[in-house]
Amino acid sequence: MSAPDFEALAQPGIRRLRAYDPGHDLVALRRRFAEAQLVELGSNENPSGPSPRALAAAAAALPRMHLYPDPLGGDLKRALATHHRIDPARLLLGNGSHELLMQLAQVFAGPGDEVVASKYGFAVYALAAQAVGAELRLAEALPRTAAMPLGHDLQALHAAVGPRTRLVYLANPNNPTGTWFGAEAFARFLAALPARVLVVVDEAYAEYVDAPDWASALGWLERHPNLVVTRTFSKAYALAGLRVGYAIAHPGLIALMERVRESFNVNAVGLAAAEAALADAQHLAAAVAANAAGRAALAEGLRARGWTVFPSQTNFLLVRFGERAGALEAALLARGIVLRPMAGYGLGDCLRITVGSAQENARLLAALDEVAA
Numbered sequence: 001m002s003a004p005d006f007e008a009l010a011q012p013g014i015r016r017l018r019a020y021d022p023g024h025d026l027v028a029l030r031r032r033f034a035e036a037q038l039v040e041l042g043s044n045e046n047p048s049g050p051s052p053r054a055l056a057a058a059a060a061a062l063p064r065m066h067l068y069p070d071p072l073g074g075d076l077k078r079a080l081a082t083h084h085r086i087d088p089a090r091l092l093l094g095n096g097s098h099e100l101l102m103q104l105a106q107v108f109a110g111p112g113d114e115v116v117a118s119k120y121g122f123a124v125y126a127l128a129a130q131a132v133g134a135e136l137r138l139a140e141a142l143p144r145t146a147a148m149p150l151g152h153d154l155q156a157l158h159a160a161v162g163p164r165t166r167l168v169y170l171a172n173p174n175n176p177t178g179t180w181f182g183a184e185a186f187a188r189f190l191a192a193l194p195a196r197v198l199v200v201v202d203e204a205y206a207e208y209v210d211a212p213d214w215a216s217a218l219g220w221l222e223r224h225p226n227l228v229v230t231r232t233f234s235k236a237y238a239l240a241g242l243r244v245g246y247a248i249a250h251p252g253l254i255a256l257m258e259r260v261r262e263s264f265n266v267n268a269v270g271l272a273a274a275e276a277a278l279a280d281a282q283h284l285a286a287a288v289a290a291n292a293a294g295r296a297a298l299a300e301g302l303r304a305r306g307w308t309v310f311p312s313q314t315n316f317l318l319v320r321f322g323e324r325a326g327a328l329e330a331a332l333l334a335r336g337i338v339l340r341p342m343a344g345y346g347l348g349d350c351l352r353i354t355v356g357s358a359q360e361n362a363r364l365l366a367a368l369d370e371v372a373a
Contacts, residue, residue: 013111013133024338033336039363041354042340044175044205044316046238048287050277054239057276061269069268076266076275080246083278084218089251092258095265097204097230097245101169102128103260104200104228104247109134109166116160117169118152120177120345122202125169134166141177149310150318150347151179154189161197168193171202172217173209176345176352178312182213190224198253200228205314207236207284208291214313218248225250233270235315236288237277242270291315294355301365302353305372316354318342324372325349331371337364 007015030038073093081088094100105128109115115129119141129136139156142148152170161168173180190199201217217229228249234240244266247257277284299309299317308320321328329341329351340352355361 011133013130016130024333026338029333029336029338037336039337039356039360041356041360041364042338042352043240044235044314044352044354045240046235046287046291046315047355047357047360048238048283048290050238050273051280051283053280053283054237054273054277057272058242058269061272064268067268068264069266069271071264073266073271076244076271076278079275079278084248086218086221086248087251090221090248090254092247092249092254092261093266094230094245094247095262096234096243097202097232097247098124099262099265100230100245100247100257101125101200101202102131103257104198105129105132105134105167106260107256108198112164113166114162114164115167115169116157116165118157118174120150120174120347121152121169122171122175123345128169129167135164137162137165142179148179148181150177152181154181154185158189158192161193165197168197168199169202170199171204172214173205173313175202175204175314176316176340176342176347177318178310178314178316180209180211180214180313182211183215183219184213186215186217187220190220190227193226195224195226198226198228199224200230202230204230204232204235206231207288208315209313210292211313221248221250225252228253233274233277236284236291237274238287239270239273239277242267242273244270244274291355294358294361297358298353298355298361298365301361302368305365305368316340316352318347318350318352320350322349325351328368328371332364332367335367335371337367 077088077091080091101124109132111133113134114137115134116137117125119138126136137160139160140153142151142153206216221227228247230247232245302309302319310318329339342350342352
């Protein structure tokens with residue numbers, strides 16, 4: 001029997017999709033280079049590593065891996081509720097925030113609906129819309145000459161909202177640009193939207209922010225029931241390998257989302273490690289401080305070499321290398337230094353660089369001097 005035409009059998013939205021692009025096959029690169037020699041600065045991971053408490057909690061959970069995890073994630077939800085001073089009914093756990101961003105479109109959008117996002121926003125927003133057959137409307141980002149180049153233009157996002165719009169995705173700070181928008185501008189934007197439009201604010205990098213004009217969208221939840229905030233333990237908490245994220249929203253919205261949540265979607269090791277990491281404020285503060293210092297030093301080093309570094313409130317920098325970006329990225333990769341190419345985001349003249357350890361950043365700058373000469 002010959003294989004059927006699987007493409008024809010798939011839903012129209014799925015046929016238009018391209019799979020999420022992680023940038024590089026890191027497992028193959030780790031085999032090619034000894035892990036001690038490979039400098040991974042392409043995935044926005046935290047070089048400080050997880051809290052010792054999280055490591056201990058993960059180790060303690062391993063002997064019970066033959067048992068299913070808590071399907072409700074009750075202990076982690078209670079810890080998060082205390083941390084954010086909210087009702088646990090406002091919380092939904094996910095296998096990373098990626099899963100939750102996809103499920104929001106699954107529940108609230110479909111064929112004939114529109115999803116609005118910004119140009120140069122996180123790739124998952126487009127995937128979420130297309131997977132459910134909704135139309136994606138991309139608002140223009142701020143121009144490169146603006147004070148916040150390539151950042152979200154909230155006025156353009158508002159103008160893109162129409163009668164068929166069901167979801168608006170924003171990231172604050174944004175990946176891959178590192179840019180952010182201030183509290184006052186967001187308050188005006190939120191107040192101007194109709195209540196039927198759900199506003200999803202992706203705060204994956206929130207813990208890294210020190211800009212005085214920024215504020216978490218969590219402060220608007222009570223006044224705006226159409227607001228959803230997503231967070232993750234992958235970045236500042238350094239638990240990327242365990243995939244734990246969460247959404248905070250109105251209990252009614254969360255209850256609907258629970259209907260499509262995959263059973264046991266967060267594993268037992270992840271639940272235990274995330275709860276322990278949340279309790280270790282000292283380790284988080286140290287990691288955030290190290291990132292701030294490393295980000296400033298790396299940006300200064302890159303600018304001193306003549307490269308354009310965009311503003312960032314994350315653990316990465318978007319850097320404009322011009323027409324040499326592709327060649328520089330390939331030359332660095334040949335030396336065991338992994339950066340994130342940006343052509344897939346329409347920023348082919350840029351590379352995204354994770355803020356590594358002091359040693360990793362120094363090795364990057366030295367290698368850049370070699371390949372750019």
